[in-house]
Amino acid sequence: MSKVLVLNASYEPLNITSWRRAVVLLIKGKAEQVEHTSKYLYAELPLPTVIRLRHYIRVPYKEIALTRRNILQRDGHSCQYCGYSGDDLTLDHVLPRSRGGGESWQNIVTACVRCNIKKGNRTPGEANMILSNPPGKPYSCLYFEVTKYIKSGTHSEWRKYVIGF
Secondary structure, three states, rough: OEEEEEEOOOOOOOEEHHHHHHHHHOOOOOEEEEEEEEEEEEEOEEEEEEEEEEEOOOOOOOOOOOOHHHHHOOOOOOOOOOOOOOOEEEEEOOOOHHHOOOOOOOOOEEEHHHHHHHOOEEEEEEEEOOOOOOOOOOOOOHHHHHHHHHOOOOOOOHHHHHHOO
16 A cells, blocks of 8 residues: 655655555554545545654764765756756766865755866856755655655645745
8 A cells, every 4th residue: 555654743744554554553553644535444544644653753963975876866866057957967966165165054055077077177056056945954764765755746745845846
């Protein structure tokens, strides 16, 4: 069936779980239903898509690794200048390394080979190239999985509970 977004008591996304686990949490009174589908498990229990825990869970901060795979995933496997989404994608430094640009989430984007060569050793403004999405650091490890469900249209109702959508 479907996946369920689990929110902390403060409405921040914590996890994605199965509908069965979500129903158990609801029945035990450990969570409350925030969003549901039009399908019903019982006459008075609709199938949940978003639940919120009743008690706050403290989650330690976990750093997301700055890797090629994570940058490609953040940028949707497409060039941030022209939108191309093929096999020959590269990573581009928005502010070139030779001009002081470092290795950070805010300075690296996905680019096709053609746009990367066209931009060269310039900034996007100097090259008259516009970034489709400003680069930034994903806020949690859950970001990539939630993004996948939102972009596929499977769980568009999750959008309002996730920062940056």
